[in-house]
Amino acid sequence: MPHPNDPSLRSFVPVDVASDFPIQNLPYGVFSTAALPTPRVGVAIGDYVLDLWELEQDGRLADGELIVFAAPTLNPFMALGPKVWSRTRARISELLRHDNPELRDNERLRERALVPMARAKLHLPITVAGYTDFYSSKEHATNVGVMFRGKDNALQPNWLHMPIGYNGRASTVVVSGTKVRRPRGQLKPPTAETPSFGPCQRLDFELEMGVMIGQPSPIGEMLTEAQAEEMIFGFVLLNDWSARDIQQWEYVPLGPFQAKAFATSISPWVVTREALEPFRLQGPRQDPPPLPYLQQAQPNNYDLQLDVALRAAAMNKAVNICHTNFKYMYWSSVQQLVHHASSGCAMNVCDLLGSGTISGPEKSQRGSLLEISWNGTEPMELASGVKRTFLEDGDSLVMRGWCQGDGYRVGFGEVEGTIVPAG
């Protein structure tokens, strides 16, 4: 049987060459329909959602243990572990192949199990156990450092030695399409003597990837590179909305708190680690070499293109404001996870790790407005008469990501959020 990543595979479901969801992808998500409003697990294929609950009930996924697709989240499925993830993906691939009549020619089952995506409502795919956010793009950390501390002290002394990260707020991780209310908070511009409380004036996005941890690790134990990799179920696009003015006043000495607690948006489809396998590559050379516990025997970065587009309420269509690549990340997701557990910190099923803002070496590759507008000093013109330094009410921000194969792409769909007033 061909491997589910085989580029020559085709599905009987029509898939456009530019689609994010060919048979080589098969990302998992949670959806519902007007006809059946119970959220359940599905897989994206072309313009359709394959309803795994229907397949399960019909005995098509059956090896007995998979009573997990009627759940409103991926948590129970993810908890089953990498062998089951792999076997299930292979079986779904088999069922969708153009040369397999099992589903293709079973009209009754096909009608029930293949839902047009336009009719599907997509939900938050997991109940997030813990959310951790890293800061692992050297270009991003350098840009921020130059802005606030000057060129000579751009990177903090610890930055090249470990993936710097902090605990984020899991309760406000939301799915793409959820409106984002402008946060209020304490603001103290440099010119003010004392802080005031009011709507954020410097609302930003951060382009990130999110890693879904699919397996737990016990308290008190460290992880090897191989163990950490096995625990990664998949990836999503992640927008770490940030209130720069709240952050600036609150973050010393314990880090960002309310500045990043109001919302974090993720894309609804979780692309599996297995589907990204053909797009692995070596990350940037690490100098100084990391301490032994952070060293990598294999390439853990991915050639994954990323786009950010912004549309103000007055504009007809979104304008691209950033095009970069996940491959630039200095610290890989595997290194982040190894470091996360290094103190003996237990990891849980459905922990979510944000990569940190993904910038690249070019000006067009900056993954936040803080960098694009150089802390508000260089407004950008989106359309005639529409300028931006930070986000305004009504602005809609869209991130997209994909790995380009030969004649197909393994894509993530999008994560979108529109800003609504603080009220």
Added chain:
Amino acid sequence: MPHPNDPSLRSFVPVDVASDFPIQNLPYGVFSTAALPTPRVGVAIGDYVLDLWELEQDGRLADGELIVFAAPTLNPFMALGPKVWSRTRARISELLRHDNPELRDNERLRERALVPMARAKLHLPITVAGYTDFYSSKEHATNVGVMFRGKDNALQPNWLHMPIGYNGRASTVVVSGTKVRRPRGQLKPPTAETPSFGPCQRLDFELEMGVMIGQPSPIGEMLTEAQAEEMIFGFVLLNDWSARDIQQWEYVPLGPFQAKAFATSISPWVVTREALEPFRLQGPRQDPPPLPYLQQAQPNNYDLQLDVALRAAAMNKAVNICHTNFKYMYWSSVQQLVHHASSGCAMNVCDLLGSGTISGPEKSQRGSLLEISWNGTEPMELASGVKRTFLEDGDSLVMRGWCQGDGYRVGFGEVEGTIVPAG
């Protein structure tokens, strides 16, 4: 019917005058026994645990909605809200009163429902949704500031304007009695050129109270003082174990991460907010006055005494190393919660908020070894030949807390942790 806090109430269960658990307390916990190893909800009374599952099955708590005490955590009970919390406590108080024959004279039920505490194994009382740790003792923040930045810049500019806090790690909150493995991490003493990886050399405790949030708040909404107070279910003792050397190297600019991710210990009994009502008092005067959203119309501090004792493996008994009081906290738990939600951050049932280290104005009131040993420069002699700056393997640390009433105390029991080697 007398209020459950009435100081004149007595139980038919014998309760020593020095007991933490008189009928005026009635803290909730989760326990199991050798005879029935299923964890379930109980209430501490003297040297006994009252098994609420037994009472529920016997129809004694019945108003139909309380099918929550067979659970292995307090989460389902807490989710029912403050009216049910109050009604249930009143009913338990009534059942335990010395002049009520209902349980007292029902030998069959009494035998089953009253479990000697010595036979009960106590479990983590809640599944922690999110863990947030604050930094709200002015004395503690000042001590730390003087140590690292000198007297003139001891408090950061933001400290007097908001309860500074950060997201902690919920996955490693453990119950009293759980051994704490010395964490490993990146260490870079000032004399070293580059960091190394190894066991923490400056392992510390932090004396805190933990607040259990019992009700959710929606994303995008702020809270009033009254709303925040109603959401608080109760309090526990909390030891925020800290690796000072890991912290020192990692915490700029995103705050503590692995330095506090390896373990946080809490006491098994959750003392309700209602039981602490008689011990409320006004906190320290806040100058400058807080911004309007943080102002308080009522006293939200508590007169709650706190002790810390340390026993090295070679010692026969623990020695008291700190005696302080929760009343010194500059920012109250209510203010912390209001601030936590101020950006629109959603709160969940069973979020846990750490108060921050509770120090007091006196030297004997310092709530961490960092302060007691003044960053390791003033070793303390525990017993003949036993000196400490930070914690060593085999050390056992015990925190106790209680509110002293007239002839009774509302106590928390203890939170204990013993350090085991990094291995």
